[in-house]
Amino acid sequence: MGVRKDGWGTRVGLILAMAGNAVGMSNFLRFPVQAVQNGGGAFIIPYLVCFLVIGIPLLWVEWSMGRFGGKFGHHSTPFIMDTMHKNRLWKYIGVFGIWTNIAIAAYYCYMESWTLSYMFHSISGSFEGLDQNGVASFFDNYINLGTSTFGIPWEPVLFFLVCLFLNTYILSKGLEKGVEKVAKIGVPLLIVFGIFLAIKGSTISAGDNGAIYDSVDGLNFLWTPDFSSIWSPSVWLAAAGQVFFTLSIGMGTVHCYASYVKAKDDIALSAMSSGWMNEFVEVVIGSFILIPIGVAYLGLDGLKEMVNLGALSLGFKTLPYLFMQWGDIFGAISSFLFFSLLFFAGITSSLAMGTPWIGFLKDEFNWKHKPAAWSFGLIILLLALPTIFFFKYGVFDEYDYWAGTVSLVVFALLESILFAWGFGITRGWQEITANAEIKVPNIYKYIIKFVTPVLLLWVFIGSLVTPKDGNWEAAFQGDWTLDDSSIIKTLMNSKIKDKLANATDPDTIAFLEDQLFYVNASRLLLLSVFISFALLVYIAYKRRIKNNQS
């Protein structure tokens, strides 16, 4: 068995770090957007059911896989999975657990740097006097690397470098003195900021500071149950997808953090505590900020219109304007608190993304902690540059789609099969319940074995061959035209090719041709990174054979 050199200082620190890993910007931006796009109250019930039958089981699976692998001195998924089954291919499936984190961290750190930048812009008054279009233009100008109001050339690059340095420096301090310390400060702070904004956001009355509706109307929309949605596969797919994002499952970070838990320690209660803490932030705090404020100032139709432009658009192009309706000073403070909250949510997640790579280098290639941490920073820098400089061509979105969406489902599906069927549910259940400080309901034994893998398979197939406009009824009746959002159509670049076929303006045609090039190039880049990591795993495996023989 391996010797543990690094570890968690306290159990509360571990839980806050795990919660910080799960609580990300999606809790405050993606969740409300998904809720609005899927009918408000229609979304909540499937979301909660998915949390119970996909989220909780996968949390237990990943925590127990991590603690099990940690007993053998492994802290990244390739060799954690290798300890669980004799088939040598599993360690290459485990490459997802490193690759996903690196690829996500590359664009996530960039997004995190926007929140850092917006904190400064909020308090420096950059949004004062701007109308909604003005704030939207501010963001467009920012991501297109235009000259900022601070007069700093390439300001997004500067903030990104600061953000990346912060992440790498904290990671280089180790688990207890770096990650855990930040989580102990960041998570409570974001909860306090969130509660403040939630109270303010949900108590706006029509007429107050230009509000056209009561914010309660937003809550009404979000919480009015719609039981007809129970039969809509699209809503269920969206709900299951949100559970993935919000809990950071299918990534490999949970395994890595849990691999530092001692064999004698509980994981059942800790996993539940961190998972429910994430739900608290998402459901109790997240649902009381964006939707109520948006409805109060934009109306329901206005909010739906903004939401169709995406979560980022809503968060960075609209919210600062809405906050500024509360007056120059209070608006600036609220905007600062909101982007601070997003920053803390972001950094506690991006730190988690660095740990599997560091663990892998330390375990397999005997790297020291600091060089391993700085190598993470260097890789992220190189991989993030295309997302910064070719943002307008959709490189950022490509990273998000393949690493931050598809990969999570694929990896979660495969790990659930490994755990329940390869490793075996009997041994798996023993791992989950070993030293457990809560009674784990026996029904979860069957949920983990049958329900979770089947649901994950359904989510994957549903995403692979999504029917046009999510019309499953028509699809089952034989009219299975693929939607442009399906994985197959996305892979074929159907959306861009359709636009190209209909374009007549030479500039538009040139832009779309460039976009096609950059989209394909970014996929090749991501694929080559995956192959490189798989090669490293192969080399590590050969080293193990050599060391065992000598």
Next chain:
Amino acid sequence: MNVSALILMVVTVGTVAGVTIYLFVKVLRTPPNPEPDSYNANDDVEERQGL
């Protein structure tokens, strides 16, 4: 707010907040498991499947 929305909101928020607080308090109050008298001797022998 309409009644059904209010009920769903109160039940959901109450449940999520209640369970979160309950679990976190349980974590704070539960003492850490003691180390076995002889750690290696009492530890279950785990067998790895791969290399």
